[in-house]
Amino acid sequence: MWQVYQKELLELMRDKKTLMFVVLLPLLIFPLLFGLMGLVMSNVSRQAEAEEHRYVIIHAERAPAFADALFYHKNFKKVETDLTAAEDLKQAIRDDKFDVAIVIPADFDVSAENLNQSKWQLIHNSSSQLDMISKHFNDLLKTFSKKLQQDKLAGLGVSSDKVAAVLEPVTVERINTAESRENIGEKIGGFIAYLLVPLVLAGASYPAMDIGAGEKERGTLETLLICPISRSAIVLGKFFTVLTTGLVSAALTVISFGGWGYLIGSMAGVDVVAKTMETLGFIDLTLILALLLPLSAIFAALLLSLSIYARSYKEAQNYIGPVTMVVFMPLVVAILPGVELNWKTAMVPVLNVALSIKELVKGTIDYLLLAAVLGSTLLIAAAAIAFCVSWFQKEKVLFR
Amino acid sequence: MIQINQLAKAFAISKNNKLSDSEKNDVRYGGDRFHSVRDVSFSCAAGEVLALLGPNGAGKTTTLRLLSTALQPDSGSVLIEGQDVIKKPVQARKRIGFLSSSTGLYGRLTARENVAYFGRLHGMSENELNHRIDELFTLLQMHEFANRRADNMSTGMKQKTAIARAVVHSPKVVVLDEPTTGLDIMTVQTVLDFIRSLKQQGTPVIFSTHHLDEVAALCDKVVVINAGISAFNGSLEEFRQLAPTADLRQAFLQVLNKEVA
Numbered sequence: 001m002w003q004v005y006q007k008e009l010l011e012l013m014r015d016k017k018t019l020m021f022v023v024l025l026p027l028l029i030f031p032l033l034f035g036l037m038g039l040v041m042s043n044v045s046r047q048a049e050a051e052e053h054r055y056v057i058i059h060a061e062r063a064p065a066f067a068d069a070l071f072y073h074k075n076f077k078k079v080e081t082d083l084t085a086a087e088d089l090k091q092a093i094r095d096d097k098f099d100v101a102i103v104i105p106a107d108f109d110v111s112a113e114n115l116n117q118s119k120w121q122l123i124h125n126s127s128s129q130l131d132m133i134s135k136h137f138n139d140l141l142k143t144f145s146k147k148l149q150q151d152k153l154a155g156l157g158v159s160s161d162k163v164a165a166v167l168e169p170v171t172v173e174r175i176n177t178a179e180s181r182e183n184i185g186e187k188i189g190g191f192i193a194y195l196l197v198p199l200v201l202a203g204a205s206y207p208a209m210d211i212g213a214g215e216k217e218r219g220t221l222e223t224l225l226i227c228p229i230s231r232s233a234i235v236l237g238k239f240f241t242v243l244t245t246g247l248v249s250a251a252l253t254v255i256s257f258g259g260w261g262y263l264i265g266s267m268a269g270v271d272v273v274a275k276t277m278e279t280l281g282f283i284d285l286t287l288i289l290a291l292l293l294p295l296s297a298i299f300a301a302l303l304l305s306l307s308i309y310a311r312s313y314k315e316a317q318n319y320i321g322p323v324t325m326v327v328f329m330p331l332v333v334a335i336l337p338g339v340e341l342n343w344k345t346a347m348v349p350v351l352n353v354a355l356s357i358k359e360l361v362k363g364t365i366d367y368l369l370l371a372a373v374l375g376s377t378l379l380i381a382a383a384a385i386a387f388c389v390s391w392f393q394k395e396k397v398l399f400r
Numbered sequence: 401m402i403q404i405n406q407l408a409k410a411f412a413i414s415k416n417n418k419l420s421d422s423e424k425n426d427v428r429y430g431g432d433r434f435h436s437v438r439d440v441s442f443s444c445a446a447g448e449v450l451a452l453l454g455p456n457g458a459g460k461t462t463t464l465r466l467l468s469t470a471l472q473p474d475s476g477s478v479l480i481e482g483q484d485v486i487k488k489p490v491q492a493r494k495r496i497g498f499l500s501s502s503t504g505l506y507g508r509l510t511a512r513e514n515v516a517y518f519g520r521l522h523g524m525s526e527n528e529l530n531h532r533i534d535e536l537f538t539l540l541q542m543h544e545f546a547n548r549r550a551d552n553m554s555t556g557m558k559q560k561t562a563i564a565r566a567v568v569h570s571p572k573v574v575v576l577d578e579p580t581t582g583l584d585i586m587t588v589q590t591v592l593d594f595i596r597s598l599k600q601q602g603t604p605v606i607f608s609t610h611h612l613d614e615v616a617a618l619c620d621k622v623v624v625i626n627a628g629i630s631a632f633n634g635s636l637e638e639f640r641q642l643a644p645t646a647d648l649r650q651a652f653l654q655v656l657n658k659e660v661a
Contacts, residue, residue, distance in 0.1 A: 222502075224521075226470050228491070399470075
């Protein structure tokens with residue numbers, strides 16, 4: 001068996017495609033992903049910060065202090081218009097004549113004696129995710145309103161030291177029992193599994209096709225079958241090869257994730273990455289790897305069975321493609337809100353591993369459930385290996 | 401000595417497979433099974449070379465696969481030096497050297513690595529293996545490309561490597577499936593010389609071929625397989641005498657026509 005294993009590994013290591021899927025992809029995906037994330041986020045916010053919004057202000061003379069603040073703000077550029085009706089202003093924005101219209105009522109009065117609430121209109125397209133117009137407008141309005149409040153309260157005889165108590169008689173200090181790790185884990189834990197599991201599958205897929213269907217296609221299987229070793233030994237040698245490549249892929253992914261995450265998080269200042277890496281310890285990463293071990297064995301046995309059944313490399317690709325889709329389904333379920341690791345989900349392959357990884361990243365793993373996940377996955381792995389071995393004994397599979 | 405007695409093997413036919421008119425008339429199709437080999441018997445003694453002849457699809461490759469233990473027969477027996485190959489296939493494989501119709505080499509391994517891999521699978525020690533590889537590489541003139549990967553070899557180089565791989569463990573019986581097909585004249589000569597050397601060493605050689613000149617030059621015995629049965633089984637001289645002109649091609653056609661009639 002180990003002769004077969006050694007030879008298969010030697011051959012795979014000499015294959016560029018295998019090296020790409022098993023080594024390069026896991027090593028490079030995280031720097032690429034993190035780098036891209038950092039680049040996109042910093043570019044978007046830089047662009048948004050520098051963006052100039054063309055504005056019109058109706059009845060500016062009713063709030064000169066606010067109009068001046070707007071005029072001198074670096075992100076706003078005043079545009080003149082004769083329009084005053086809200087519908088006309090909306091159409092003008094749609095026609096890209098300006099970006100935002102601020103409508104101050106004609107009867108607005110800044111004097112301290114006026115105690116009526118005024119309703120202004122902010123007309124703009126808020127579909128942008130960052131919506132910097134609202135942000136800048138709210139900042140300016142907050143400053144303007146604060147000054148008005150103080151003036152009006154002073155007019156009502158409230159001294160400046162009592163203003164806070166009048167405006168906000170109760171303040172609440174919120175104490176969140178969720179640690180920052182838990183919050184981050186909830187957000188990105190599912191995503192990590194979503195990335196790790198397909199990489200394990202990708203790391204095992206190509207070698208499985210090469211040493212199963214590929215061996216049939218090259219005509220080497222027949223010569224191997226007439227060597228004085230049992231068919232079980234042959235298929236187990238092949239199985240361990242596929243398992244090794246899947247695991248190497250997983251290990252490199254975890255190492256790459258840890259290493260690059262730390263580097264990019266600390267050096268490039270990508271906050272989410274840095275915070276995640278601070279929370280994940282060596283034991284967590286080891287447990288993630290331990291979860292991926294039986295899962296890789298299931299993948300290896302399944303992929304090898306399909307590949308051995310196929311007459312050619314191309315046919316094997318046709319069988320293995322849908323498996324990838326099937327694996328993605330529980331991964332998608334794992335990132336849905338409300339789906340949690342419990343005794344039921346712990347029994348569902350792939351979903352259980354994805355949810356466990358999420359819990360590990362959050363730091364809230366129930367170790368009894370983790371043991372159940374490992375147990376059930378190991379059991380399925382053993383069944384898959386047994387099936388693969390018996391499958392390899394059948395002439396109708398080997399000589400289709 | 402290898403003895404094959406009343407070997408038979410059938411394969412299941414897919415229900416979706418529609419038979420052509422000629423297939424419907426073929427006696428080998430019965431129910432949901434295709435009887436590829438129905439009744440094949442012959443023997444090959446030490447130092448004999450036996451040619452397995454037959455039209456395409458006659459059942460030659462299936463017969464050779466049964467001899468080599470790649471397939472399990474439905475009935476019949478294969479004995480090598482009295483030992484039943486079917487009952488103890490793993491032990492029997494140590495005694496058989498088999499070359500399939502495709503060279504069956506690992507493209508990313510060198511000639512030496514390909515041969516060494518199979519030597520190790522046959523349980524040879526590293527010393528024994530190195531000595532044997534040197535011996536074979538000299539005999540087959542392979543030293544020049546010993547460290548070249550199979551993907552970069554010519555057809556002739558591949559075939560020599562495949563032959564070296566088939567006999568690296570010094571088998572008691574050598575089975576070759578069309579060993580000279582697609583080779584240039586020089587390589588064919590090397591392969592034929594190698595078969596002669598096996599004969600001289602007393603190793604029984606069974607090989608399937610379509611080249612009757614090779615049969616005339618090398619063989620002691622001839623077996624013609626047609627529609628899954630051994631239609632002729634005798635010495636080369638007996639085979640020659642089937643045709644009035646002692647022409648092997650005529651003799652071969654005579655056997656097939658007799659079968660058809």
